[in-house]
Amino acid sequence: MEDLLFSFKDKLSKENLERLSKIKNRDVFLFIKKYVEILNPKTIYVSIGDDSDREYIKRRAIEEGEEEKLKINNHTIHFDGYYDQGRDKKNTKFVVSVDSDLDPSLNLILREEAEKELNILMKDMSEGREIYILFKTLGPKNSIFTLPCIQITDSPYVAHSENLLYRDGYDDFLKMKDGDEFFRFVHSEGELTENKTSKNIENRRVYIDVDNNIVYSLNTQYGGNSIGLKKLALRLAIKKASREGWLTEHMLIMGVNGLNGRVTYLTGAFPSLCGKTSTATLVGERIVGDDIALIKNVSGEVRAANFEKGMFGIIMGINSKDDPYIWEVLNSPYEVIFSNVLKLPDGSVYWIGKDGEVPERGYNHSGEWFKGKKDKDGKEIDPSHKNARFTFELKNLKNIDPNLENPDGVIVKGFIYGGRDSDTWVPVCEALNYQHGIIIKGASLESETTAATLGKEGVREFNPMANLDFLSVPIGRYIQMNLDFGKSLKKPPKIYGVNYFLKDKDGKFLNDKLDKKVWLKWIELRCNNDIGGIETPVGIIPKYDDLVKLFKEHLNKEYKKEDYIKQFMIRVPENLSKIDRIEKIYRENVKDTPEVVLIELENERKRLLSTKEKFGDYINPFDLY
Ligand code: SPV
Ligand code: MN
DSSP states (O other): OOOHHGGGGGGSOOHHHHHHHHHHHHHHHHHHHHHHHHBBBSSEEEEEEOOOHHHHHHHHHHHHTOOOEEETTTTTEEEEOOOOOSOHHHHHHHOOTTTSOOOOOEEEHHHHHHHHOOOOOOOTTTTTEEEEEEEEEEETTSSOOEEEEEESSSSSHHHHHHHSSSSEHHHHHHHTTTTTOEEEEEEEESSEEEEEEESSGOOOEEEEEETTTTTEEOOOOOOOOIIIIIIIIHHHHHHHHHHHHHHEESSEEEEEEEEGGGGGEEEEEEETSHHHHHHHTOTSSSEEEEEEEEEEEEEEEEEEEEEESEEEOOOTTOOTTTHHHOOOOOOOOSEEEEEEOOOOTTSSOOOOOOSSSSOOOOEEETTEETOBBOOOOSSSSSSOOTEEEEEGGGGGGGTTTTTTTOOOOOOEEEOOOOOOOOOOOOOOEEEESSIIIIIIITTTEEEOTTTTBBOSSOOOEOOGGOOOGGGSSSHHHHHHHHHHHHHHSSSSOEEEEOOSBOOOSSSBBBSSSSGHHHHHHHHHHHEEEEETEEEETTTOOOOHHHHHHHHHHHHHHOOOHHHHHHHHHEEEHHHHHHHHHHHHIIIIIOTTOOOHHHHHHHHHHHHHHHHHHHHEEEGGGEEEO
């Protein structure tokens, strides 16, 4: 490999050269050589993930001004630019060849055009700076889930985040042979402002080339755009899964505690900012993962493992009462990176919804901040961004499940799909069967937009399996993959639709934030055939008496009949409109819709119409007993 190293040997210290020289895979060298030559950094740091190099990267993030120390030991804060606070859907594109089968509704760019643009943008982009080369894996180590990855980045903040979020994989790369597959990520934050945020936001690019397992991310720092192994890797993994017959989902993995020490594992797909993290960290239950799940059929059973080992979670609304486990980590000297929250003069931080009063002033993603401050569009600036985040390792959470690193993953009994839906779905509902669930709960998922992506909030959007933003295969094929997966199992998981955001006519939420505990306990019992339910045209819903017991037992709350009726009333017109909207999308916008999608939608419509004939537009659940 000496020949390949030759051109950039002088950028490596003796130790870094040694680290790199131990790797025997030629593709790794070719990849590194190519991007070192294009980015032209001053020095190259080769990270193997040991304690000293984790310390080094943390120190570099502070020296470079991308992070600052906070009052609590091991806590730092990082800011992204004011206009770099979410995933940039507009400039995130799949790199394709002319004959690509991806849906034209996805954001695509022809390879030739992308390469031309990237060559210009990336030339000398890291000049005068250090780049970090990180060897990592997704999924537990030494397992059927393990996916080796290399990240090149010139941002020590990104490197630091990846050290918290992903497992070290240098040893996997030492074992690798020529031709072994690995994912590649190249990131440059580009020129920085004096606040150390990406300056050339107009040239922000995230280009994903699934055919070559490589993603480029430029002129951005926000984690969802820059941390390669997160949402960028998700796209590569979905494609790989489609080739190999397994699933990569935008899903949490959790264990719900049942009777006599039973633990029932569930996975759940929710769009960003729709309760995924708070579900995964529910008090008294167990977390395996909060964002992305690798799901495989192992001897006829569904097994899932967490892509990651850390959490890049939304901090808005985290408080000591509702989120005690996260709260504890955020207030202990575990390693935490806060991003885009308000920094106070004493080195503490504040975010929207934190315990205590809103401070009068501080420093945030907009610079010096004071109550009532407006941006240049006249919009009042919140003390922290709604999509502000924390990054830490899952192992520090009190409710971490012991199976996080289990190479066999966990056996999953239920899949949950949930969106932000103010007026259609009931709070919890079990699908009639696997196919009904995949199509009517998963593939029909809609959600009102949130601050997690740039753009307008509150607009209802189609988001199949909460995974639309990340689909690197045609939508129809992706649905078919999910359907086929179920058919390949001895016993497919049960499927649930949940909705934490149902409102009454006055726009008031019909449920408390913690009610989800009861829905999960009901799901746990259903998955083990320990509780009944009522069949409705949209699926099986809980019986009132069962919920009374569950609310009393788990939340010490009296559950009123009138609340049950309001929450579990079947809203026929809204459900019918939803079917119309979804059918239209699958008929008109999706090229390869499997026929059964249209059949399931039609069956659901028929069931709704015939029940409506008997009971009217708004069906009291007691009528269906
Ligand atoms: C999400 O938005 O779904 C996240 C954060 O988990 S991001 O990395 O931006 O995707
Ligand atoms: Mn996510």
